[in-house]
Amino acid sequence: MLNHTPIDIPFNFRHTCWFCGEPSSKSLHFPRQASKTSQHTALTLPACRECDAIKYPSKVNSIWVLRAYLKQALITKYTKHLAIGENWTEQELLESGFSGALLGGFGDSAWQMYEIAKQRIAFEGWPLSIDDLPFYTIDDTSGFEYNETRFSSLSTCIDFFVAATGVDHDLLTQLIDIVTPNRFDYALKIAKLNKRVSPTRRNQIIEEITAQEDEKREAEFERLAQSTINDAIIDVEVSGTIAPAFAIQWAMERGAKSLFELCPLEDEYFDDFEHLGGAAAFASYNGLQLYLKAREDQAWIDANDPNKDLWRE
Structure with missing residues (x-):
């Protein structure tokens, strides 16, 4: 004989189905039969007649799995009710004058039927406890x-x-x-x-x-x-043209320290920065060329290159 332990029921939830929030008239015993796979002690929970009557497979091994199973069963059963809220708003129903077959036979009560079904599906139940001790089984x-x-x-x-x-x-x-x-x-x-x-x-x-x-x-x-882009790299102006930081970083990452080393990488550069658009990509590349050309002069580097230390890293 399997002994089921009743859960605590808060005063404001008395006579309430733990699974869907409807008025309860039954006591649901879980599991109904002794099971080696059950993850916790046998429980008794208040349930409405409908939730209590839903049959569930033996693989359901916890109260959390059972709740998910019953919720899905309700969603399937009340698809037409829930569909009302997916296809119309309450205001649209009031203004449309739809009734009868157009609303699944619900007529003027269509929105109310939707809200009832939606609330039942959304109902979470109250935190489980037994004799005021929290029920610590995890909902997984x-x-x-x-x-x-x-x-x-x-x-x-x-x-x-x-x-x-x-x-x-x-x-x-x-x-x-x-x-x-x-x-x-x-x-x-x-x-x-x-x-x-x-x-x-x-x-x-x-x-x-x-x-x-x-x-x-x-x-x-x-x-x-x-x-x-490395925040330490700074845009450099050479002869009125800007060598942008992202272009300088691109050259650094490829070891292109001079104009001679940059030339073979021209196609790769334009492929990488194609998203900038032709004019912008060309302008940035032109600025990079002028910058690397200027870097051939050590005196210019010492006096004008704010990124000189980064090239040595």
């Missing part, structure tokens, strides 16, 4: 959170939005692969703009977004490269 469940809703995984989140908003599954999945799950909102917006997409158009969108992301990554790489 993984998942994916978006828009204040925690899904059991990224794939279940994708499945939800496919069902709730009618977006193309393959398009949304591929977009997330490109922009990463951290930018799920961006991927979802693109998918919503292209719901009924043909395979050809889907491929075009993927190619466009891939190109955009590649450009962003290149720009970020260049920005970081620029930000790593």
